[in-house]
Amino acid sequence: MNLKAIFNVVGILLILLSGILLVPLAVSLFYADPALPLGHRTPVTAFLDSCISSGVTGFLLWKFLPSGIEKLREREGFVIVGVAWIIITFFGALPFYLTGACPEFVDAYFEAMSGFTTTGASILTNIDALPHGILFWRNLMQWLGGMGIIILSLAIFPALGIGSFQLFKAEIPGGATVERMKPRLAETAKVLWKTYLVLTLAEIILLKAGGMGLFDAVCHTFSTVATGGFSPHQASIGHFNNLYFETIIMLFMFLGGMNFALHYNLILGNFKVVFQNPEFRFYVTMIVTAVAVTTLGLAYATGDSLEHAFRRAAFNVVSINTTTGYATDDFHLWPDYLRILMVSIMMVGGCSGSTSGSFKAIRVIILFKVIFCELQKLIHPRAVVRIKVGQKPLPPNYVMNVVALSGLFLGLTGVGFIALAFMGVDLTTALSASIACLFNIGPGLGQVGPAADYSQLPQAGKWILVLWMLMGRLEIFGILLLFLPMTWKK
Amino acid sequence: MNILIVGAGIVGFNLAQELSHEGHDISIIDADAGTIQRISEKLDVLAIHGNGCLPSVLIQSRIRDAEMVIAVTDKDEINLMVCFLAHKFEVKERFARLRNMELTGKSQVFKPEELFVNHAINPASIIIDSILKIIKTPGAVNVAEFADGQIFFRGFDVPEDAPLAGKTIEEIRELSELNAFLVVAIVRAGKMIIPKYENRIQAGDKIYILVDHDFLPLVLPMLNKKVNEIQKIIIFGASRVGINLAQELDKFIDDVSIIEPSLEMANEAADILEHTTVLHGSGTDPHLFNDINMKDADLFLSLSSDDEINILSALMAKKHGAKRAVVITSDPDYMPILDSIGMDVAINPRLITVAEILKHLRKGQIVNLYKLSEGEAEVMEIVPTEKSAAIGKRINQLNMPEQSIIGAVLRNDGEMVVPGGSTEILKGDTVIIVTLPDSIGKIEKIFGKKNSFLS
Numbered sequence: 052m053n054l055k056a057i058f059n060v061v062g063i064l065l066i067l068l069s070g071i072l073l074v075p076l077a078v079s080l081f082y083a084d085p086a087l088p089l090g091h092r093t094p095v096t097a098f099l100d101s102c103i104s105s106g107v108t109g110f111l112l113w114k115f116l117p118s119g120i121e122k123l124r125e126r127e128g129f130v131i132v133g134v135a136w137i138i139i140t141f142f143g144a145l146p147f148y149l150t151g152a153c154p155e156f157v158d159a160y161f162e163a164m165s166g167f168t169t170t171g172a173s174i175l176t177n178i179d180a181l182p183h184g185i186l187f188w189r190n191l192m193q194w195l196g197g198m199g200i201i202i203l204s205l206a207i208f209p210a211l212g213i214g215s216f217q218l219f220k221a222e223i224p225g226g227a228t229v230e231r232m233k234p235r236l237a238e239t240a241k242v243l244w245k246t247y248l249v250l251t252l253a254e255i256i257l258l259k260a261g262g263m264g265l266f267d268a269v270c271h272t273f274s275t276v277a278t279g280g281f282s283p284h285q286a287s288i289g290h291f292n293n294l295y296f297e298t299i300i301m302l303f304m305f306l307g308g309m310n311f312a313l314h315y316n317l318i319l320g321n322f323k324v325v326f327q328n329p330e331f332r333f334y335v336t337m338i339v340t341a342v343a344v345t346t347l348g349l350a351y352a353t354g355d356s357l358e359h360a361f362r363r364a365a366f367n368v369v370s371i372n373t374t375t376g377y378a379t380d381d382f383h384l385w386p387d388y389l390r391i392l393m394v395s396i397m398m399v400g401g402c403s404g405s406t407s408g409s410f411k412a413i414r415v416i417i418l419f420k421v422i423f424c425e426l427q428k429l430i431h432p433r434a435v436v437r438i439k440v441g442q443k444p445l446p447p448n449y450v451m452n453v454v455a456l457s458g459l460f461l462g463l464t465g466v467g468f469i470a471l472a473f474m475g476v477d478l479t480t481a482l483s484a485s486i487a488c489l490f491n492i493g494p495g496l497g498q499v500g501p502a503a504d505y506s507q508l509p510q511a512g513k514w515i516l517v518l519w520m521l522m523g524r525l526e527i528f529g530i531l532l533l534f535l536p537m538t539w540k541k
Numbered sequence: 542m543n544i545l546i547v548g549a550g551i552v553g554f555n556l557a558q559e560l561s562h563e564g565h566d567i568s569i570i571d572a573d574a575g576t577i578q579r580i581s582e583k584l585d586v587l588a589i590h591g592n593g594c595l596p597s598v599l600i601q602s603r604i605r606d607a608e609m610v611i612a613v614t615d616k617d618e619i620n621l622m623v624c625f626l627a628h629k630f631e632v633k634e635r636f637a638r639l640r641n642m643e644l645t646g647k648s649q650v651f652k653p654e655e656l657f658v659n660h661a662i663n664p665a666s667i668i669i670d671s672i673l674k675i676i677k678t679p680g681a682v683n684v685a686e687f688a689d690g691q692i693f694f695r696g697f698d699v700p701e702d703a704p705l706a707g708k709t710i711e712e713i714r715e716l717s718e719l720n721a722f723l724v725v726a727i728v729r730a731g732k733m734i735i736p737k738y739e740n741r742i743q744a745g746d747k748i749y750i751l752v753d754h755d756f757l758p759l760v761l762p763m764l765n766k767k768v769n770e771i772q773k774i775i776i777f778g779a780s781r782v783g784i785n786l787a788q789e790l791d792k793f794i795d796d797v798s799i800i801e802p803s804l805e806m807a808n809e810a811a812d813i814l815e816h817t818t819v820l821h822g823s824g825t826d827p828h829l830f831n832d833i834n835m836k837d838a839d840l841f842l843s844l845s846s847d848d849e850i851n852i853l854s855a856l857m858a859k860k861h862g863a864k865r866a867v868v869i870t871s872d873p874d875y876m877p878i879l880d881s882i883g884m885d886v887a888i889n890p891r892l893i894t895v896a897e898i899l900k901h902l903r904k905g906q907i908v909n910l911y912k913l914s915e916g917e918a919e920v921m922e923i924v925p926t927e928k929s930a931a932i933g934k935r936i937n938q939l940n941m942p943e944q945s946i947i948g949a950v951l952r953n954d955g956e957m958v959v960p961g962g963s964t965e966i967l968k969g970d971t972v973i974i975v976t977l978p979d980s981i982g983k984i985e986k987i988f989g990k991k992n993s994f995l996s
Contacts, residue, residue: 216581216582231587233566233587234543234568234586235586237585
């Protein structure tokens with residue numbers, strides 16, 4: 052394990068983070084944010100201190116450790132990404148802690164992890180009262196984490212591009228399923244971030260045009276395209292009760308849950324590629340079906356008009372399926388079968404190569420095909436079956452990886468559920484919190500439902516969920532590797 | 542530049558690595574999924590699994606954006622097909638490795654251009670050329686030519702009794718009144734040293750020199766006292782290279798024999814060859830070696846297609862008294878050990894092909910390039926551009942990187958100057974530089990802008 056080279060790369064990322072921290076600092080200065088009662092520092096000095104400490108640490112790591120990224124081995128790529136995310140989250144959490152927005156460090160770390168992993172689970176109880184800088188930073192973290200801070204650094208520092216396929220693969224949602232669009236990784240990373248920027252600007256303009264304030268528009272855009280779900284308002288999107296905003300945000304949540312390679316193809320005019328993409332078709336079908344069922348269910352159960360039920364169903368289904376986690380309605384109060392439906396689509400998520408979390412549509416398709424293949428083998432024991440998605444046969448080791456990953460997702464859901472229940476959390480809350488964090492959605496059911504937050508959970512439970520969010524974002528294997536003694540052997 | 546490589550064997554892989562490093566955008570196609578997987582993890586290139594003869598696969602590999610296609614699969618037919626398709630996709634530069642002599646050699650029916658190939662590379666004919674050069678420079682283990690054959694680059698082993706052994710570079714320069722050559726690299730214990738004035742040459746070293754072609758015969762005695770004329774050559778393996786080389790050798794060497802284990806191939810060789818003795822037998826058979834008087838052989842060439850048997854056979858031949866042995870290995874991983882087990886010359890057809898293609902690619906400012914296997918040093922032939930900072934300066938003003946040396950300067954009028962600190966670089970000069978790869982960037986900076994072909 053080439054620890055020095057690993058921390059050298061982490062150093063570069065910390066320097067980048069310190070530069071990024073200047074943005075919320077500027078926001079805080081602009082709004083002249085007042086100090087909070089429990090705060091150690093005013094928001095401005097808190098951001099300044101975080102920025103300096105991250106910058107200095109990064110500079111020391113980068114300057115005094117030898118670089119060697121060209122020679123990194125596969126596992127070192129995973130370790131870099133895992134370690135980098137843990138350390139970056141630490142520095143990202145500093146402003147929450149220093150300003151007193153989260154007096155307990157575990158809460159600050161939870162909030163930052165929820166931000167970077169685009170989970171959207173919050174422990175903050177009175178969001179509207181927080182300083183602008185802090186609110187802005189929460190949403191900026193989601194925006195950075197959505198496409199990935201390491202992929203951002205690949206786009207900015209092309210020198211990292213040599214030998215960094217491991218990093219790319221370890222961070223991008225969907226892992227090895229993602230196809231590169233350009234021969235060079237740095238170029239691919241640039242295309243991804245440019246597409247992301249275009250989406251972001253488009254949404255800000257559309258929300259602003261509809262009359263939303265600039266600050267709200269920017270913050271909501273950040274967490275929409277990143278499918279994160281933080282809102283600067285306690286009541287989330289329900290705060291506005293505005294059909295136009297809901298429609299725009301729904302549209303961009305949908306786009307955020309799409310594979311960014313498809314956006315690139317849309318820009319290039321290859322519409323055929325997009326509509327023939329099996330994962331995209333599955334994604335659309337799933338959303339349409341879930342919206343239809345929910346609309347009818349809500350109309351029937353609550354006597355709501357079909358039109359109003361559709362509005363509630365569409366927004367919340369898209370929000371949950373793309374793992375955003377915005378709410379215009381408290382689905383914890385919906386009929387039981389709809390609550391189960393919401394939890395199920397949570398566990399599928401958006402497309403690979405998107406900003407959404409969760410298991411990803413492509414893997415669900417593969418799992419179905421594996422099951423079908425097994426059935427086929429029972430009928431024709433000597434049949435030769437290859438698992439294909441679209442026209443493309445998948446290598447067997449890749450299929451194995453998907454099966455193992457699904458086992459891990461379910462297994463860890465169970466572990467988290469039991470651990471939380473053991474700490475005295477009620478069963479609905481424990482199960483849904485474990486799912487909502489591991490699959491990077493945010494709101495669950497019960498005590499952690501859309502109308503509530505994670506502040507009441509026991510401290511140890513919060514640490515588990517922090518780990519669950521990180522595992523969900525980096526698709527488990529990369530983080531599990533850190534716990535394997537074999538990884539650290541020479 | 543966007544470059545598409547078809548075939549990810551040793552040649553394809555090395556080209557992709559080299560070219561991607563130099564800033565080109567590379568796509569590479571191979572029919573083997575495992576190879577593609579390994580490449581996409583190791584190199585920053587777009588690696589596509591599929592059949593390179595299918596237009597759909599070529600489109601997926603971005604052939605529409607490609608400015609150059611390099612077809613280096615192990616089948617001539619596929620390479621031709623790829624170039625044909627590339628022509629249809631209007632790719633301007635099309636390279637193909639064509640092994641069959643009928644497509645590239647003297648007896649060719651069609652010129653490569655007629656087959657939609659701009660540059661046909663035949664490793665066999667390059668190998669034959671270099672073996673012939675080695676035979677014509679007794680004592681040399683490594684040969685290349687620069688400045689259109691004006692300047693010779695030669696590598697030699699330094700024996701115990703060589704007049705040069707034990708002298709420093711400075712002493713050699715004072716000693717050679719002709720001042721016709723410069724030692725540009727020393728390989729000692731597998732490590733390459735770019736020599737300074739105070740470095741001393743030791744027996745057992747391998748040295749590389751740059752010398753004016755007219756003076757080569759005068760230099761040879763300084764390196765090796767008894768240079769024998771080559772009279773008897775034994776070749777193992779009636780491969781394409783073996784047969785074609787034997788045909789060439791027949792013209793000026795009296796005693797050429799060729800050993801071939803397969804009766805069928807031996808018969809075929811006997812049909813083609815006129816003077817050469819063709820023997821049917823194993824390349825590791827001591828009785829056969831005795832029968833053909835291996836102890837008198839001046840040169841033993843292992844040219845079969847099997848690396849391991851080539852090496853064993855050459856070891857046996859040396860044991861039985863062959864004076865020098867030349868081995869061909871297609872696996873570049875064997876190269877570093879061959880020197881230590883006493884092989885005099887090792888040739889790798891794959892690396893030769895890579896070097897040949899790179900040479901074509903870098904034409905323009907960097908005219909010629911030769912790769913040395915040890916330490917992966919490179920010999921570059923550069924014509925500095927008019928705007929270059931080097932023009933009009935003395936060499937000691939140039940701030941050359943540590944790991945490099947200007948080995949020769951060829952003036953406009955064809956006179957070779959052995960450079961010293963006070964030699965001035967003039968407009969129209971050709972400069973030959975030996976360098977380790979780390980310093981290539983600095984050298985490009987000194988001798989003018991990076992040429993536009995590259996960027």
